[in-house]
Amino acid sequence: MSSRSLLSVETVRKAFGGLVAVNDVDFSVKESELIGLIGPNGSGKTTMMNLISGALKPTSGTIRLDGEVISGMPAHQIARRGVARTFQLVRILPSLSAIENVIAGAVFGHVRAWGDDAYREAEVLLDRVGLGRRGGAPTGSMTYIDQKRLELARALASNPRLLLLDEWLAGLNPSELKIGIELIRDLREDGRTIIMVEHVMDAIRSLCDRCVVMSSGVKIADGSVHEVLSRPEVVTAYLGADDA
Amino acid sequence: MDILITGTVLGGTYALIALGLTLQYGVARIMNLANGENLVLACFCAFWLYSTASINPVLGIVLIAPGAFVLNWLIYDFAMKPLVNRAKNRGQLEVDSILATFGLMFIMQGVMLLVFGGGYYSYNFLSEPVQILGENYGLNRIVALIAAAVIALGLYVFLYRTRYGTAIRAVSVNPSSASLVAINVERASAFAFALGGALTAAAGALLSTFYTFNSSMGVIFTMKALIIVIMGGVGDVRGAVLAALLLGLTETAVASLIDPGLTLAATYTLFILVLLFRPQGIFGRQEA
Amino acid sequence: MTRLSEKELRIAVLAIVGFAAVATIPLFDDGYYLSLSVNIALYAVLCTAWTLFSGPTHYISLATAAFFGIGTYTVGLGIDVLPFPVLLVIAAIASGLLAGLVGVATLRLSGVYFVIFTLGLAELVRQVVTWLQTNFTNGVGLYVFTDMGEKHIFWMLLALAAVVYVTGWLINRSRLGFAMRIIGNDELVARHVGIDVARAKVILFVVSGAFIGVTGAILAPRFAYVEPPSAFNPVISFQVVIMALLGGTGRLWAPLLGVIPFTILFDQISSRFPNHTSLLIGVAFMAIVYFLPRGVSGLIEDLRKVRGDFGSAAKAKEAVR
């Protein structure tokens, strides 16, 4: 691959007291790449996402976005530089309508739209995630998948350079899953750069160019999906964690 | 040296004022703005017992504290529990309890005004000097300091060394998890609130031996107590005692060495510094 | 989002008519009812300004007395030197500045700490002002003698109220207002959509503090004699919190619903039962807390919802047919 790397994570470590959740991890993501960040529960994936998005600050190490150091910046600054995310446990804004939820993503971040522009853009995005014409709906009564769609639309509203999806497919039933995978594939075809933390292996297999595997805070593998998933240490890490 | 002793004595007084509130706020989660009124009411009771039945205020605690315990249990049961049950989250309870205890403060003040009037009260008990290292200190203050130490120690032993105390601490850390391990949270909260009230009343009885009080001055005590409780870390007995001592020493040092006009400024500066550098209180743990 | 909707126009017209009507009060009564109106206008401004910040952020600020006192003191110190309008501007700047400093230092603290901190702040400012005056000037009291009477103060407060409402409305329509709504919903999300949460809060706190400062400045001529205990009276802070919470903090107009009935109620209690004021106010208070858990505006919204539910049920029925 010849394109330059958009995100580079360099020996990043995060310790909570004595517990090292992320242990000197290195990896990089190239422009328009979709990588999977996988690993058993508690392996530090979500912490890694939080470090990239600025929800947490690394104890040591550097994270660069397009060459600029973003580690240590507050979350809103990182967001303004074009990193958007969804959350492991879906977080919508309950007292705002659906379309306002989407507009929220468009106003303050990488794109700073306001007024009618933001509104039109948000309608397009709602349509795209499959919530067309439901912009006025109260968000509290939405189904889980719809809330997830809404959250994705909010993340996309800022036209992010890097999109972080934290178990966005988790908890969906098989038919919803299919729709979800299609949606992500669609985004990838647009050339969007995405990191997805995911447990759903089918999704990883069918979507990702590459994946990074973490176990107990350490990166244990990094490479093409097929190759990485057949490595013995990855298999042990998974089986060990899942079966025990 | 003089400053150290005077400061410690003052700190002991502050600890007395604050210990009750730290339980009420830390465990029962009621930010009790009527705390000072509770204390002043106890002052009046001690005064009344002393002047009509000549009951020694220190012994009077034996009557006053259980009385306050019952009163506060009733207050919790009738006035606070509906709010606790209604509140969806901690913030809601905080707002509601501020409002409700603000009302309670007025009621208690009104009752005291009716019964005792608005004038100043003061009486003499143990106000004889004792010499420590060549300086005179009021015996009643020394007694209060000792009592503060006894009460704080007793409370510490109760909270950290007994089963029920541990249960109460569990409630203070996390009420919903506490109920999962078969702790009757409602009862524990009521108990903590009542115990806090009793401690405050005991403090009032002791303070009445050397403070001049009237019906309207409860709010002064409430403010001091709130500051100490927050500085020490909500619900933390050790923290509250330490904060009280720190405050007593700082105020005395500032008054003696710099200017008595700046003691309150020193109090709040100290308070602000503690908040900025240890927002979880002196002993508090960082929230994950 | 930027155009005035028909509904907004209607409200604007109503508000203007309402303000004009209220502004005529001094023409009808120059006595007690005017003074009562001044007190209502005073707390209406204070509570609304307070709610500008505390409504969306859910922070309970007890610093009202600090900003109010700074405003009052600005006038007390400058009344013989500078024209009154200039003093109002200085009061706004001074209290806004203080709010900014405090905001930068403390708005990352969580709720309770902020409450106590702001309470401490008012006391601290009072102490420092007293100490400075004691040590560097003669006496603590300042005389503010002007030709302004109750009606002038009333009109000024009313004008300020209009400014506060318009500002609040503009904020609500702006990015800042939208940001505050998001922050009120979920701070973490707010940060991740690129909102500088701390900055937004500080800005609002400054705006709110500046308005409170101006209110204090307007009130100074009414005091005639400005001294720290009355200018930095902590009771002001508490009353503002309580009236605002009783009214409700969800809407710009909600605090007014707390201020008007409760000022009148408390006034009735204190004039009917001068010797039992505390007791009865306490009882009234507790009753309100228990029976109006979401404030007056909450009650109104509940009533509206009941109606709305009937309405939508009817619509649903129609749809089924």
Added chain:
Amino acid sequence: MERRTLMKTFAATLLAGAVLAGPAVAEGTIKIGASAPKTGPLAGGSAVTYWPAIQLWVHDVNERGGIDVGGTKMKVELIEYDDRTSNEEAIKNIQRLATVDKVDFIIPPYGTGINLATAPLIAKYGYPHIAVTAVTDGVDEFADRWPNSFWTLGTSTAFATTLVDLLKGMRDAGQINDKVAVVNVADAFGIELANAGKPALKDAGFDIVYETSYPLQQQDFAPIISSAKNANPDTFIAFSYPGDTFGLTKQAAIADLPVKAYYVGVATAFPAFAAANGPAANGVLGAGGVNAASDKYQDFMKRQIEVTGSAPDFWASPVQYASLEVLEQAITSAGTLDKAAVIDAIKNGTFDTIMGEWKFDHNVIRKYWTVGQWQDGVFHGVASTGVGGEVAPIVKSGWN
């Protein structure tokens, strides 16, 4: 919807207010209004000095059958409001008294600040404003500004300078030496007194060996007393407020502060002071004073205890009562309830009060008590601006 509800709420409240506020007017009575703290920081003082004296006066007048107004006796009806020690409330109360209750006369509020805040209003409605509990150097300025206002308790400067004169006398008699400690509460009265007192002390050749101020509502005085003690003065002066007056004295007794003259400010004259300090009170000097041995005062004290159940202080209580006697006599001599006529009568009349004969000089009483001293359970006036009847001061001998 919300508009309608709002209007309804508003209308209902107004209506309720109007119904409740219907005053009961009795024929042939004089309505007199009073607004002062019953709650709040100043309530402690007004509960001793203000309310009982008024209550006694109303009782006395009505027992006599009322005030003689142009030949007919009119009884007095008192309307009282609590100002909660707040300027806003006080202003509103005065407005209510003037425009809703339409009282005939107003007894001015308690405390310097609130007296000044309400003075413009009282002037606007043309009521006589006989201020009692307001001690300030501005009296002449205020009397000029509000010609309806009368000032009875004196000026801060006089309180300080007469104290210095008294101490000078004691020093010249060899009872005390030059060394003085001066502390004051950082509030209006305390600061004014300190600002007037310190230069006067220096001029009189005293040596101020310790001076400081402390904040309002200070509760602990150990550092102040021990610093003062270390400076080793013969005289200790505290320009203090009620809470601190008690606190300082208790601390001084415990520390056995070895001074020969000990002065504390407001509330020294309260009966509770003697009760709280027992024998330690003996020899304590304080602000105020009265001709305590006089029959008039003794009689006043006895009756106030009888009627109201609370003992008067030895300073402003009798002055408060006297101010009402002035009002009564002025009404009678004017022969009408017309406010302007009564103001005129106060300006020019001579009044026989429990404080002796009073005549206003440019609206100000110039002869008043300034320093008193506890001697054997009674707080005798020991210095004044020429009232007469001062008792000789005694040297403080220990704290037992």
